[in-house]
Amino acid sequence: MTASVATRAFPTLTEADHTAVRVELTAVIVAVTAEEPRVLTIQDSQALPTGPFTSDHRTLQIGLRSWVERQTHHPLGYIEQLYTFADRDRMHDGAGERLVSISYLGLTREAHASGERDPRWQTWYRFLPWEDWRAGAPALVAQAIAPRLRAWATGAGDSAMRRERRNRVAIAFGLSGRSWNEELTLQRYELLFEAGLVPEANRRGPVDDPLPGALMRHDHRRILATGIARLRAKIKYRPVVFELMPESFTLLALQRTVEALAGRRLHKQNFRRLIDQQGLVEDTGEISTQTGGRPARLVRFRREVLLERAVVGTKLPLSRPA
Amino acid sequence: MTASVATRAFPTLTEADHTAVRVELTAVIVAVTAEEPRVLTIQDSQALPTGPFTSDHRTLQIGLRSWVERQTHHPLGYIEQLYTFADRDRMHDGAGERLVSISYLGLTREAHASGERDPRWQTWYRFLPWEDWRAGAPALVAQAIAPRLRAWATGAGDSAMRRERRNRVAIAFGLSGRSWNEELTLQRYELLFEAGLVPEANRRGPVDDPLPGALMRHDHRRILATGIARLRAKIKYRPVVFELMPESFTLLALQRTVEALAGRRLHKQNFRRLIDQQGLVEDTGEISTQTGGRPARLVRFRREVLLERAVVGTKLPLSRPA
DNA sequence: CCCATTAATGCTCCGAATGAGCATATAGGT
């Protein structure tokens, strides 16, 4: 062994040779309205809200929270750091300065958005249409994505890589008898990127016949995919859905909200059983007749559970592929 | 509503008002040797390997990987971004410049470390001794931590806060009849920090009678706790343990490695059942007589499973509190 | 050689969690 890890890999802590880089914050702010998962966008729906890293607050999280709450007058119930991107691909100019982007996921309830930068709430499936399986498998997957990804896999150099690609495609999109896994949103996006099926993949000139799905600038679709994946995983073991609900709601409304996020249907009775067992909600005593059929109880979230437990298992009773 | 989220919260994307900040990388590099989980440290075991962000590689991850591999000649099987810290508390000087630290978790096998910055492998329980429950509940928890945290909880202002603190303490440390949850490493550290039981909590002067546990500079103990928590969660659903194992090994050796990381004992038969069911290993045909009793089969990791599945459930058959 | 010790392995039991689906209850509309 000629050199140690620490000697060269991590030169010197105190040396002042840190390259100056620009740091920005990018937020994936989510609400669910009318059974649709929505995300706050700016610039003609082509970008996620982004700002320079110049918070005067003690922590990033506190700063982001107070920002949003001051502006929307809605408490941002939940904030979580997503990922920090610092790839060279993210550079806008050809200069040596690099851009670091720290992304956050925030949950809130939709409020009217207006202002100079054209803020708008958009259904997130507008950007990633293949992610919505609530009405069954989208035709888009079978008709456009699957054949083109198979072609991409078959076009690989050696047979080992062909096999690997076919495997990744099958897993990510639930092909070859596998079932759809809604949590693989990021893997799916990255696969489409790698296969050159999304325009972002090619910096020079347009991609031929790109897939449906509205574009965003820079790597904001990737950041959105990261946020969706994280949220879809999180709702299964932490009671974060309630941050998206009004004070009181029916169990069906709660289920529809989860379904909107997960992009798939749930088994109603089992969903209720789970919510009951966990003691996540309590009766308000009121009843809603807005549902069309038998009136539903209105319930509210029992905030106490946040104290009572460590990791609450709000596991989803997902239906088997219909 | 007077202003939108986007208008003020995220001023202008193209404005050149990004504050210049320093960005550094901090690595939690883990190996398991002689049934002990070890972490690579520098500076007399008082810091994690840290370097400026000046990679000439395309991505942070690729850069970190090639760094470590070039130096150790061991493949870093697994690398994952942990968290980005940018709190004002992290500033070293009083100036306006802020420090952003992007932390990574890396898994490898231990190699000899030597060099100027005094690299050493250290048992991670040296820094967080209350995290090792392999020999049952550490006396430290019952004798020092529990009473002092209870006192801290009781000393809170109003009764609501007292109740909340008591709850957090009970959950994090498995008190009041609750069971120990090894994944809450970060919450435990943060609780001790908040209660002022670790010296890092107080920047002015020493804390009275700090808990046992070696210190690290800056917030490196927090970063280590973040890494441990992430790893303890990850081994349950992804086959990452194998990155820490030699080519061939016995099932008991594998179990001891998992136990070292999780800080608790597992049920042997159920552990084997799980590994079998998942098809994670295959026989090498060889046998080890080094174990003292009946000779054990030597097995190797079936790398194919990484391709075969999306999220492999390497769930741990954890024993109930003995 | 017999026996105690130490592991490796094979199996069984049980209870909790989960996926599915039947049956009944209660509204509004025709």
Added chain:
DNA sequence: ACCTATATGCTCATTCGGAGCATTAATGGG
């Protein structure tokens, strides 16, 4: 009085995970 749509209660079968008994196969001493 039906029909439709939703709410809600319950049962059933399967799977999974926690525990523990029993057996097998090596080593080291008497």
